[in-house]
Amino acid sequence: MSLIRIENVTFAYSSQPEVPALKDVSCGIERGSFVGITGVTDAGKSSLCRLIAGYVPHFFDGELSGRVTVDGIDTAKTTIGELAEKVGFVFESPFDQLTGASLTVTEEVAFALENLGFPREEIERRAKESLERAGIADLADRHPQRLSGGQSQRLALASVLAMQPEILVLDEPTSQLDPLGADEVFEAVSEMHRQGYTVVLVSHDLERLAAHADRLIVMENGRIRWDGTPREVLLDAAASGYPIPIPDVLRVGQRLREIRRVDPHVLMPLTFEEAATELTRVFGVVPAISPFSPSPAQKSIGDSMENKLPRLLLEDVHHTYPREVHALRGISLELDEGCVCILGQNGAGKTTLVKHLNGLLRPTEGRVLIEGKDSREHRVAQLAKHVGLAFQNPDDQLFHGTVEEEVRFGAENVGATPEHAERLTESAIRRMGLNEVRKKKPYDLGLPWRKRVAIASVLTMDTPVVVLDEPTGGQDAPGVQLLGELVRALVEEEKLVVVVTHDVEFTREHADRVVVLYQGRVLLDGEPREVLGQEETLSRTHVRPPAITRLGKRLGLDRTVLSVDELFRSLSWA
Ligand SMILES: Nc1ncnc2c1ncn2[C@@H]1O[C@H](COP(=O)(O)OP(=O)(O)OP(=O)(O)O)[C@@H](O)[C@H]1O
Ligand SMILES: [Mg+2]
Structure with missing residues (x-):
């Protein structure tokens, strides 16, 4: 039994x-x-x-x-x-x-x-x-x-x-x-x-x-x-195209069968090692050549800020919690545009760092300038007009009776007129797909919903800088896609979007820049392709490149590939 x-x-x-x-x-x-x-x-x-x-x-x-x-x-x-x-x-x-x-x-x-x-x-x-x-x-x-x-x-x-x-x-x-x-x-x-x-x-x-x-x-x-x-x-x-996140290794197996490099009856690879074995059998280890031109490099960060301050400027920021927990140990960063993903191991200091971006935490040494304002000299309420932050744990943020009220609160919080607040609320509800739950109590909803509600209420603050602390954790595939679209749309509106995440797949798809933290310091900072290619350095802070990137390396490709398409384009050239 x-x-x-x-x-x-x-x-x-x-x-x-x-x-x-x-x-x-x-x-x-x-x-x-x-x-x-x-x-x-x-x-x-x-x-x-x-x-x-x-x-x-x-x-x-x-x-x-x-x-x-x-x-x-x-x-x-x-x-x-x-x-x-x-x-x-x-x-x-x-x-x-x-x-x-x-x-x-x-x-x-x-x-x-x-x-x-x-x-x-x-x-x-x-x-x-x-x-x-x-x-x-x-x-x-x-x-x-x-x-x-x-x-x-x-x-x-x-x-x-x-x-x-x-x-x-x-x-x-x-x-x-x-x-x-x-x-x-x-x-x-x-x-x-x-x-x-x-x-x-x-x-x-x-x-x-x-x-x-x-x-x-x-x-x-x-x-x-x-x-x-x-x-x-x-x-x-x-x-059947079901909306669950089908792993890339399986997509690699499917592609090999579609292009008839592997007999369709051969058992499909399911793990990284199985996919690596199959690919090596088909292609051997390929010669190191640059097989395709990756999408044009992003405008390099800094181009646009020669004469003006970046939106967020961190100068040698330290943060020590009581009992000598040194969470940040000297971080200097200029954050101004695009989608910046922040990666790093549990306890690396990511949340501590982003809580400095809206003045919720103040540096114990060094300084943070938010739109030129020193965070130590301004109240959080003033800084909130510049930077909206959605917390890692949404429950730290939700306290209203209905989803709608919760979402509207963001706008009211920064003093929007009632009409403007209404418009912002509707737009945030639509963007986060909350229409069907708008009359519900946030606490009756599951965690992924509560997270979306918390993000929506930050969106209604309509700040030039939006910071999301682990938005994709616990979201299903449609939810992750929705967040991806949100990030792209905010960037289009010329907002700076900072996303803390462990999700390297999300990062490769949406980041313009990746900052990797290790024990309270910046370990790597650059374009996704450059950063995600550094498997060994990343492993120091418990981050691993996406499976597809590791497969490319395993096959001996000299360029870092970030998607199944890129991998196959490289291999067909080889
Ligand atoms: N309120 C607090 N009081 C004391 N120490 C804290 C507090 N919050 C976090 N820490 C410590 O500060 C360090 C950095 O924590 P932080 O929350 O910034 O990490 P994180 O990178 O966001 O990690 P995670 O990926 O697990 O969310 C950790 O050692 C953590 O234990
Ligand atoms: Mg955290």
Whole structure:
């Protein structure tokens, strides 16, 4: 019998009784399997997780029919507490998971184990081990509420791993992690899977999911749309143009079959290594020549600012948080135009840096000039007219009763007239695709929606500089596309757009300039092609170039390629 059995489950949240989040779902999950779950926003992924962990119906109110059993126990007839010993659940938003009761990271991880009365040595051993697995052993003595977003996400994961529950339910556990960190977490979870743990993991990261899961479920509209091996499911989804982010390695395999360089019946590559092997077999290692001319170089930064100050000028900016956390260690930058993506490992200082761009944080040394105004000498309210910042965690920003009010607040905040505020609100709602949810309470919406609402409310401030801190984390493929279009449109309007992101695919597509941070300093700064080509330097700060770029390097191309098209153009020349 399946370890987890879901039988004809329909569930509607009480905030949304007319549209069930899960509709007549039935499926079994076997002991020791690794099930990946994906799908667009609101498809029912998180609800399925909550169902398995008992949060539906014990924590979320609503109408439930059907039955769920975990190891023979009916989840409706037990408690979350009892289930927690069997099912560990990592929430979508790590900020919701932290207990708020611990003074150090170690205490936080030990918290549940202590409640369960484990012996001291066992607690210490497990805490240490799970912090290592989550890659934050060096933060053991830090305060859990004073971590970066990615560090918090790692802590939430570590707290659950420490419990060693037989079943791990992980709702987008790597959405805020740097690329090498995401690899490590997938590796750590796979290792537990190999040891016999059962894993259910929701993600939009299909490249990693396909490489690790043995089964992939695509949810759609509260139902299971596909359920099979990752290869079967991704091929079907790709063939039907389904809006999930099909990995580039698969597109490479498809292209090779289309141009008949590989027999269409040969098994499609699914991982980076498989794609690399296939390409090398077809093309060999190609001679180093410059095979195509990349799109014309961007106007070099600085051309337009000979006689005037850039919009944002940072001079040797340092920021030290209490208890000697040196988050920024001397950053000098001129930011004036285009889309600037900021990359770097968790804790590198990205969020700290962008909070200096609107005066929310002031340098502890050095200075920041915002449209020529020294941030230390002006109030945040004054600076807000120049720079709008959407936070990494949207919940730090949302407090109105409806989406519409929330979005309008941005405009009111900078003193727009009622008519102008109205126009700005409508435009932001349209741009962020919020029309269908405009009358809803932000808190009744899922995290990806709340993020869009927070961004929309920054757009209505209509500032010349727009800063987005990890806008794509947790967004589905249509959401990422919408953000891409937004960024392009803002740049067209001659705004400066600064985007903090771990998403190298987004970066290669939309950045005009890439600034990479490493331990509070600038490691690289230049055009995307130049920066993303530097695999070794990037790895110091846990960033990895896109798969397609690495494939080009593996084949020996001397130019950095950034897309499947560019790769094939180079190869056809060779
Ligand atoms: N409120 C705070 N108090 C003390 N230290 C903090 C605080 N916020 C962040 N830090 C620390 O400052 C450093 C930089 O954090 P920051 O949030 O800027 O990183 P980040 O690059 O945005 O990381 P992530 O990718 O995880 O979001 C980290 O070591 C972090 O733990
Ligand atoms: Mg951050």
